[in-house]
Structure formats: structure tokens, C-alpha cells
Amino acid sequence: MHSKEQIGHDEYQNTADWLMSHTKHRPLVAIICGSGLGMLADTLKCQDSFDYSDIPGFPQSTVQGHAGRLVFGELKGKSCVCMQGRFHMYEGHSLLKTTFPIRVFKLMGVETLIVTNAAGSLADGLQPGDIMIIKDHINFPGLVGLNPLCGPNDDKFGPRFPAMSGCYDKGLHILMMEIAKQMGVAGLVQEGVYAMVGGPNFETIAEAKLLHRLGVDAVGMSTAPEVVVATHCGLRVFGLSLITNKVVKSYEDSESVNHEGVLEVGRLRSHTVQQLVTELISRMEINNNENTNNAS
Numbered sequence: 001m002h003s004k005e006q007i008g009h010d011e012y013q014n015t016a017d018w019l020m021s022h023t024k025h026r027p028l029v030a031i032i033c034g035s036g037l038g039m040l041a042d043t044l045k046c047q048d049s050f051d052y053s054d055i056p057g058f059p060q061s062t063v064q065g066h067a068g069r070l071v072f073g074e075l076k077g078k079s080c081v082c083m084q085g086r087f088h089m090y091e092g093h094s095l096l097k098t099t100f101p102i103r104v105f106k107l108m109g110v111e112t113l114i115v116t117n118a119a120g121s122l123a124d125g126l127q128p129g130d131i132m133i134i135k136d137h138i139n140f141p142g143l144v145g146l147n148p149l150c151g152p153n154d155d156k157f158g159p160r161f162p163a164m165s166g167c168y169d170k171g172l173h174i175l176m177m178e179i180a181k182q183m184g185v186a187g188l189v190q191e192g193v194y195a196m197v198g199g200p201n202f203e204t205i206a207e208a209k210l211l212h213r214l215g216v217d218a219v220g221m222s223t224a225p226e227v228v229v230a231t232h233c234g235l236r237v238f239g240l241s242l243i244t245n246k247v248v249k250s251y252e253d254s255e256s257v258n259h260e261g262v263l264e265v266g267r268l269r270s271h272t273v274q275q276l277v278t279e280l281i282s283r284m285e286i287n288n289n290e291n292t293n294n295a296s
Ligand SMILES: O=P(O)(O)O[C@H]1O[C@H](CO)[C@@H](O)[C@H]1O
Pocket: 033, 034, 035, 063, 086, 088, 116, 117, 118, 119, 199, 220, 221, 222, 223, 258, 259, 262
């Protein structure tokens, strides 16, 4: 079971060392591309890219729309690393494995994590194609103990009982709202609460009604474990959900969701998401203090 698995500090360090010896980039920002959003990496200049299968210790991507490539490069002069493909619990990875890259990034000197995902909307005001700034999340697997932080705590990364109340950075949230206004896409961008469910099946109607009543705005099968691990080790986090479908909440509704449809909306909106994320990175303040980090 997941909580018995352990990954030693040296395993994260070995992967970080391998990557740093194979690229000259020293990224301060890491981006995780959600389903159908892999092209976020295309804007990086002077790329060095690695298939996950070539990186020691990395899990493999198995989901369509997640290429399985780690891309380093510069965006508006800032060094970044981009995961073209994330790992999900439903693929059979342990939660420690799904979040493995986050601690590797920390050890490489990354300070800010940008997570993106595809999600279904529960909120009446969120339509497919809308973009939701994640203001908070509900980690359903985490609430019942399926949490990557279960097991012995690695104090070198963070405390046993980390606070999650401020896990999505408010400053970056405000900056993104401003950027959306200036880009003339404020009408597409809203804020809301993301809930992670285990998947891989989409929700039943009764489950959808429950999520709606609980105040969930958008639902997906990822992100929360990454954000928990990132917050535990002190990374600043910003998150965006691309709304790819309405979650069916009525027995009268004959629509149903499928992964191809999710990827299609990703493709249609990828350019806007790319522009928003590029502008955010370009305008965010980062502390380039010789890449000092306290997790080694
Ligand atoms: O969260 P990301 O990876 O964007 O993907 C979302 O899209 C897939 C379902 O279509 C699920 O994996 C769900 O989590």
C-alpha cells in the first residue's frame, strides 16, 4: 500500500544531480502541464528535453495527452522546467511516485510551481473553455489518508504537520487577474475551488450532486498531491484549471463526458493558457539568490 513505500532523500537527490549534470538550465519555475496542455512547453527557448524513460528514478506517463517529457528552457529570460505529462494515482503510481518530480525540482533550486489541469465544472457560471484560477482545493483522497506525506516525515523537506491554509499564492492570483484583464480575456477567467477525486471513472450523477452541494467549482483527478508536496517543501504555488466539460448533474441530461473531448478543449484553449502563463512568469518576482535552497 502507498504508505509503506518510501523514497529516500538520496533518490530525489540522485535524480536532481543527474538532471543538473545533463542541462545547463537552473530553473526557478516549474510548470506541470495538464491533460491536453502539453504545448505550454513549446514557448520555452533554448530547450533541453528528456524523455521520462531516460531520467533515473522518474515514473512513466501512461495517459493520452501526457507526452512524458521534461523540458528545460527559458521563458522571457527566466529559466523554467516544464513537465509535459503528469502522473496520476489512478495509473497505479503510489502518491509518492506521482509527486516525485516536485521534490526533485526543489532540490534543483525551483522556487515556484505552476500547476495546470483539465477539469469538469460543477459551478453554473463555469463553462467549457473557461479558465479557473485555483484559490483552494479539496483533496478527497487526502482526507481519507491517501496522502503523499503519509509515512515517515523527511524533515529535510518540511515539517510533519504542514499548514495548507495558504497553499495557493495570493500575490500570483492577483497578478493573474490583472494579466487576464490586460489581455482582454477577463471574461474567460474566474476563481474557484478544485476538488481532486481518485478517478479514473468520471463522476456518477449522485457524486456530481454531492460535489456541487459541497461547494466544489471544478473537479479533476490530479493536482492536490502535487500541491501538498510542494507546499510541504516551501514552494510557492499557482494553479489553473481549464474547464473542459460540464459535469453531468441531472438524470434528464443525456450528455456524457469523455477524455477525447477533454483533450479537444485543451487544444482549443491552449494558446490562451500559454499566453497567460507566459505573462505570469514574465511578470512574477523571483528570488534568484544563486539558487539557494534549504532542502539539501
Ligand atoms: O488533471 P489532468 O492531468 O489535467 O487530467 C484530467 O483529465 C483526465 C480525464 O480526462 C484526468 O486525468 C483528469 O485529472
